[in-house]
Amino acid sequence: MLLTPSAPIAFAGSHIDRADHVRGDPDAIAALMTAQARLMRLDGLDPVLTPDSLLDWGSLADAASGAELVFLGLDDEARGCFVEVPPANPSGGPHAGPASWNAMTVLEPGELAAYGGARALVGWHARHRFCAVCGHATVLAKGGWQRTCTSCATEHFPRVDPVTIMTVEHEGKLLLGRQPRFPARRYSALAGFVEPGETIEEAVARETFEEAGVRVRDVTYVASQPWPFPSSLMIGCHAFTDDGAITIDTTELEDARWFTREEVVEALEAIEAGEVGRAFGAPPKYAVAHVLLRWWVDRG
Amino acid sequence: MLLTPSAPIAFAGSHIDRADHVRGDPDAIAALMTAQARLMRLDGLDPVLTPDSLLDWGSLADAASGAELVFLGLDDEARGCFVEVPPANPSGGPHAGPASWNAMTVLEPGELAAYGGARALVGWHARHRFCAVCGHATVLAKGGWQRTCTSCATEHFPRVDPVTIMTVEHEGKLLLGRQPRFPARRYSALAGFVEPGETIEEAVARETFEEAGVRVRDVTYVASQPWPFPSSLMIGCHAFTDDGAITIDTTELEDARWFTREEVVEALEAIEAGEVGRAFGAPPKYAVAHVLLRWWVDRG
Numbered sequence: 281m282l283l284t285p286s287a288p289i290a291f292a293g294s295h296i297d298r299a300d301h302v303r304g305d306p307d308a309i310a311a312l313m314t315a316q317a318r319l320m321r322l323d324g325l326d327p328v329l330t331p332d333s334l335l336d337w338g339s340l341a342d343a344a345s346g347a348e349l350v351f352l353g354l355d356d357e358a359r360g361c362f363v364e365v366p367p368a369n370p371s372g373g374p375h376a377g378p379a380s381w382n383a384m385t386v387l388e389p390g391e392l393a394a395y396g397g398a399r400a401l402v403g404w405h406a407r408h409r410f411c412a413v414c415g416h417a418t419v420l421a422k423g424g425w426q427r428t429c430t431s432c433a434t435e436h437f438p439r440v441d442p443v444t445i446m447t448v449e450h451e452g453k454l455l456l457g458r459q460p461r462f463p464a465r466r467y468s469a470l471a472g473f474v475e476p477g478e479t480i481e482e483a484v485a486r487e488t489f490e491e492a493g494v495r496v497r498d499v500t501y502v503a504s505q506p507w508p509f510p511s512s513l514m515i516g517c518h519a520f521t522d523d524g525a526i527t528i529d530t531t532e533l534e535d536a537r538w539f540t541r542e543e544v545v546e547a548l549e550a551i552e553a554g555e556v557g558r559a560f561g562a563p564p565k566y567a568v569a570h571v572l573l574r575w576w577v578d579r580g
Numbered sequence: 581m582l583l584t585p586s587a588p589i590a591f592a593g594s595h596i597d598r599a600d601h602v603r604g605d606p607d608a609i610a611a612l613m614t615a616q617a618r619l620m621r622l623d624g625l626d627p628v629l630t631p632d633s634l635l636d637w638g639s640l641a642d643a644a645s646g647a648e649l650v651f652l653g654l655d656d657e658a659r660g661c662f663v664e665v666p667p668a669n670p671s672g673g674p675h676a677g678p679a680s681w682n683a684m685t686v687l688e689p690g691e692l693a694a695y696g697g698a699r700a701l702v703g704w705h706a707r708h709r710f711c712a713v714c715g716h717a718t719v720l721a722k723g724g725w726q727r728t729c730t731s732c733a734t735e736h737f738p739r740v741d742p743v744t745i746m747t748v749e750h751e752g753k754l755l756l757g758r759q760p761r762f763p764a765r766r767y768s769a770l771a772g773f774v775e776p777g778e779t780i781e782e783a784v785a786r787e788t789f790e791e792a793g794v795r796v797r798d799v800t801y802v803a804s805q806p807w808p809f810p811s812s813l814m815i816g817c818h819a820f821t822d823d824g825a826i827t828i829d830t831t832e833l834e835d836a837r838w839f840t841r842e843e844v845v846e847a848l849e850a851i852e853a854g855e856v857g858r859a860f861g862a863p864p865k866y867a868v869a870h871v872l873l874r875w876w877v878d879r880g
Contacts, residue, residue: 289779291777292779292782293782294777294778298775298786300790301790393777396777397775397776404776407713408712408713409712409713410710410711410713410714411710411712411715412707412708412709412710412712412718412736413668413707413708413709413710415710415715415716415717416715417715418712425775434707436712437741437773438775440741440742440773440775440776441739441740442740473737474740474813475598475697475725475738476697476700476701476704476738476808476811477591477594477696477697477700477701478594479589479803479804479805479806479813480813480815481804482592482593490600501801503779504779504780504781505779506776506777506778506779508776508777511776513742513774513779513780515780529601
């Protein structure tokens with residue numbers, strides 16, 4: 281089975297070198313905070329773009345006085361790249377808004393990935409100004425890859441939430457579902473958070489049964505995607521079922537159906553052309569669900 | 581490529597039905613809190629076993645007065661299964677101690693999985709009594725699958741931290757490393773947390789380069805494992821490299837080396853017999869690293 285996805289993964293492929301060895305070295309970080317250092321400008325959590333649709337990088341002089349700065353890493357000229365932690369309850373979060381949807385369609389992949397990583401990180405900082413263990417204030421540490429409690433000294437690390445997202449196959453058709461909040465006619469892969477105490481495969485099986493009443497077998501991993509709204513790791517999988525009966529959980533889905541390969545191909549071609557498919561609207565190219573559908577039709 | 585791991589996954593395969601639909605229904609939970617309900621007895625975060633090496637399930641009458649109770653799900657007789665949130669800074673956490681290591685060797689797989697899921701969950705509760713957004717107290721909600729801030733009403737969900745763990749292959753040999761804290765002669769797969777803004781494959785590549793100076797290609801997913809110390813999702817992968825030169829990061833590893841298939845086979849057979857291999861000591865059966873090594877030698 282070909283496991284390499286045939287479509288690119290949005291939010292993957294940042295060119296910034298995370299330079300892990302620098303993070304724990306305050307002198308090394310200070311030495312990078314020069315006039316050459318770059319500051320990724322954000323509007324709350326939203327991206328700020330230039331008229332040419334590039335990320336609008338400024339300099340550290342643009343940061344607010346006393347702002348907490350996160351060290352993102354080194355660019356390809358070994359300049360330090362930073363981003364400022366926004367105030368509590370920043371605008372533009374935690375879900376994707378118009379500025380982020382626009383960035384997904386216009387930014388070069390490496391820049392979109394740099395933005396996504398920065399957004400997930402500063403969004404985490406903005407939501408973790410206090411210690412969950414004791415309730416006292418936390419401060420940024422390790423170049424922004426940690427927060428430390430000012431009272432009990434507990435170390436807190438950026439959170440990444442694993443989410444399974446899966447297509448299920450039965451007699452050559454694919455199970456896709458529709459959430460009430462989706463655009464008109466959109467159907468997509470089912471998805472849900474991995475919980476404590478389960479494998480990826482168990483999470484796929486549980487979520488598919490909970491949402492659609494379908495029991496799966498032979499779960500395989502296809503591709504993953506960092507999704508910074510607010511900080512998910514989407515884990516894309518494919519599975520099979522021997523029983524096509526669907527019982528939807530109406531608190532999660534308003535519909536779920538089996539689609540033929542021809543319908544999926546037509547829907548993918550339509551959305552890649554900026555249209556809605558005849559049978560249904562496919563997820564957009566920057567969603568890992570799109571990659572899963574494209575992978576399924578391409579492997580034949 | 582055979583993707584089904586050939587060894588069982590410790591902490592997977594709980595028989596408890598998570599019964600997601602019950603969690604948000606206080607009346608349904610209350611109706612399950614009968615004399616038939618089961619309470620998983622813990623000592624801090626450590627498991628309590630019967631003389632027959634089973635989990636020591638009691639009844640809700642064993643819970644402390646006013647204790648927060650987590651609804652784990654339904655057993656195969658549809659009885660409610662619960663566990664009590666321990667006090668702050670519970671004994672036995674967050675890393676695995678002697679009682680947990682013992683449980684991994686003596687508990688039946690389904691019971692070990694039930695314990696692991698419960699431990700990860702109540703450990704999260706014990707570390708999240710306060711709101712990271714505003715610093716005020718939180719209270720248990722949704723049967724223990726949420727905590728809610730008593731001041732700002734932010735909803736907090738149990739945390740699962742994705743970790744990549746990977747074997748790397750070069751000219752038929754496998755890269756394994758040794759951390760200073762390992763038992764004598766133990767070598768295992770390299771590993772590290774997935775960070776915001778990267779795919780699983782990018783995390784594998786970054787960690788392998790950071791820890792061993794090795795650039796990988798063709799990363800494939802092999803198997804995953806919930807690891808409740810404190811709440812990781814281990815994502816086991818395999819990759820290849822075209823350059824066998826190793827440069828270790830001495831803050832992470834004290835050694836890393838290439839091992840032949842024969843050495844890995846001998847080490848696995850030795851540890852499965854309770855011995856240390858001649859070339860090196862393999863990771864124990866309950867570690868997903870063991871599953872990765874067994875998968876690699878079995879696929880030939």
